[in-house]
Amino acid sequence: MxxxxxxxxxxxxxxxxxxxxxxxxxxxxxxxxxxxxxxxxxxxxxxxxxxxxxxxxxxxxxxxxxxxxxxxxxxxxxxxxxxxxxxxxxxxxxxxxxxxxxxxxxxxxxxxxxxxxxxxxxxxxxxxxxxxxxxxxxxxxxxxxxxxxxxxxxxxxxxxxxxxxxxxxxxxxxxxxxxxxxxxxxxxxxxxxxxxxxxxxxxxxxxxxxxRPVRARKPRVRAVDMLLVVLQCDGRVLLVRRPDGGLLGGMWAFPESEMTLGAGAGPTPTEEMEAEIATVVRGLDAAIVGPPLPLETVVHRFTHLHVTYRPYIMKATATVADGSGRAWVSASEAGALAIPVAQRRVLDQLTWEVR
Ligand code: SF4
CATH class of the missing domain: 1.10.340.30 (Hypothetical protein; domain 2)
Structure with missing residues (x-):
């Protein structure tokens, strides 16, 4: 040169x-x-x-x-x-x-x-x-x-x-x-x-x-709707720790479930969404004591994934978290945990009332 x-x-x-x-x-x-x-x-x-x-x-x-x-x-x-x-x-x-x-x-x-x-x-x-x-x-x-x-x-x-x-x-x-x-x-x-x-x-x-350089064709970005189940009890919400190694591994987040696109759109949960909420809640050994109410949706883009989070909040009776990846947390405790940005935007919508 x-x-x-x-x-x-x-x-x-x-x-x-x-x-x-x-x-x-x-x-x-x-x-x-x-x-x-x-x-x-x-x-x-x-x-x-x-x-x-x-x-x-x-x-x-x-x-x-x-x-x-x-x-x-x-x-x-x-x-x-x-x-x-x-x-x-x-x-x-x-x-x-x-x-x-x-x-x-x-x-x-x-x-x-x-x-x-x-x-x-x-x-x-x-x-x-x-x-x-x-x-x-x-x-x-x-x-x-x-x-x-x-x-x-x-x-x-x-x-x-x-x-x-x-x-x-x-x-x-x-x-x-x-x-x-x-x-x-x-x-x-x-x-x-x-x-x-x-x-x-x-x-x-x-x-x-x-x-220069010749651009590689971009991989397709997959769009998904993700149900977030926000269980609230006495000023606390239930968070689960995500498995190490996967997307957002090791962080604390709301229980979630991937849905058919558009399944949760609208002010009231669709039948499909209600059924999925019930399935997620059952898996958490929790019992809900109020109807699921929608919070504002949050959109987040990962590299190959475009996620529309559809959070539903509902009152629940607090089960004892099993200590291996579940926790009922207050607002201040949530502030100290590592939580994905999109899910923190859901947390920011909560009123944290104690009943
Ligand atoms: S292509 Fe890049 S390296 Fe070449 S002259 Fe232009 S700015 Fe400089």
């Missing part, structure tokens, strides 16, 4: 990089936190969560000591909760290492739970100066255009990024490529006129930048 291109990109990064809270950071734990938060989440969202998280969990020790419920609670709103569980497991794994030393190479970092090739390369290069590539979605787009490669494979990207990585400023180099993709070489309407590598960009020369 033309060395001038490298110099031009680094100079551009030095001059106009965004002032983000994790810029200039050399603590590997803090870099790992920022990289994990940034996976699948917008920068402006992460900016709001990053510093509060570090105030609560300033280092490996404090996060490793924390209970998983609290970790999920602090993560609430960032979504993709598996990342929080993996981050928690990763710092516990770091603590178990000889002397509690943070792994310094991309190879060692890959052994931590949830740390993939990209995150390992980013942490190793930024925190420890390892000459390792880090290819995220932004870098993939930049390299595809820079070399006019329509369908870059993982091995092609790894090879290009490895050739390019700067030998003395690998961390800055990786961040410069990511920053270029985030700010200049954007998915739509790349700003080629102000791009520091435009002179060397093959796609720009060919006029093909808008078609």
């Amino acid at each position: 033309n060395p001038e291109a490298r110099t031009a990109l680094l100079a551009h990064y030095d001059a106009v990089r965004r002032d983000l809270p994790w810029r200039g950071e050399s603590d590997p734990y803090r870099i790992l936190v920022s990289e994990v938060m940034l996976q699948q989440t917008r920068v402006d969202t992460v900016v709001r969560y990053y510093e509060p998280w570090l105030r609560r969990f300033p280092d490996v020790e404090s996060l490793a000591d924390a209970d998983v419920d609290e970790v999920l609670r602090e993560w609430e709103g960032l979504g993709y909760y598996r990342r929080a569980r993996n981050l928690h497991a990763a710092v516990r794994a770091v603590r178990e290492r000889p002397g509690g030393e943070f792994p310094e190479t991309a190879l060692e970092l890959r052994a931590l739970p949830g740390v993939g090739e990209y995150t390992a390369g980013a942490v190793a290069s930024i925190a420890f100066g390892e000459v390792a590539p880090a290819v995220d979605g932004n870098v993939r787009r930049v390299l595809s255009r820079w070399f006019d490669e329509p369908e870059p494979t993982v091995s092609w990207l790894r090879a290009r990024a490895t050739e390019l990585v700067h030998l003395t400023r690998p961390g800055d180099w990786n961040q410069a490529l990511m920053e270029l993709g985030a700010v200049v070489c954007t998915p739509r309407n790349p700003k080629c006129a102000v791009c520091p590598v435009s002179k060397w960009c093959a796609a720009r020369a060919a006029g093909s930048q808008a078609e």
Whole structure:
């Protein structure tokens, strides 16, 4: 590669990089936190969560000591909760290492739970100066255009990024490529006129930048209606803990059941909905003592799932929760639990009266 291109990109990064809270950071734990938060989440969202998280969990020790419920609670709103569980497991794994030393190479970092090739390369290069590539979605787009490669494979990207990585400023180099993709070489309407590598960009020369990389067809998003059963008794509601490993694993939520699309639409429950409510309630060993009343529906989009939550509230006699994943909680107790954002919007509708 033309060395001038490298110099031009680094100079551009030095001059106009965004002032983000994790810029200039050399603590590997803090870099790992920022990289994990940034996976699948917008920068402006992460900016709001990053510093509060570090105030609560300033280092490996404090996060490793924390209970998983609290970790999920602090993560609430960032979504993709598996990342929080993996981050928690990763710092516990770091603590178990000889002397509690943070792994310094991309190879060692890959052994931590949830740390993939990209995150390992980013942490190793930024925190420890390892000459390792880090290819995220932004870098993939930049390299595809820079070399006019329509369908870059993982091995092609790894090879290009490895050739390019700067030998003395690998961390800055990786961040410069990511920053270029985030700010200049954007998915739509790349700003080629102000791009520091435009002179060397093959796609720009060919006029093909808008078609690079070729977009994969998006997987279909499935739409579902989800019944939420809100049992209320003496100022408390029943929450169940979701199984580990699945969607929103380990979080607390209302009992739910997937319905036929449109089954619950309308101000009164349909027969189908009433029957399903009865089935869910039976499974909870509870008894309802009032009619199910609809609360406002809440819509939430997951990556491949578009869920319309249809909550129904009803008074119930409180059964003794079995202690293994069910709890009758007050408003303040619910405030301290990790609860999915959409379900917290249902909680916010409650009056919490004690009868
Ligand atoms: S010249 Fe345009 S297409 Fe090429 S890297 Fe720069 S912004 Fe992207």
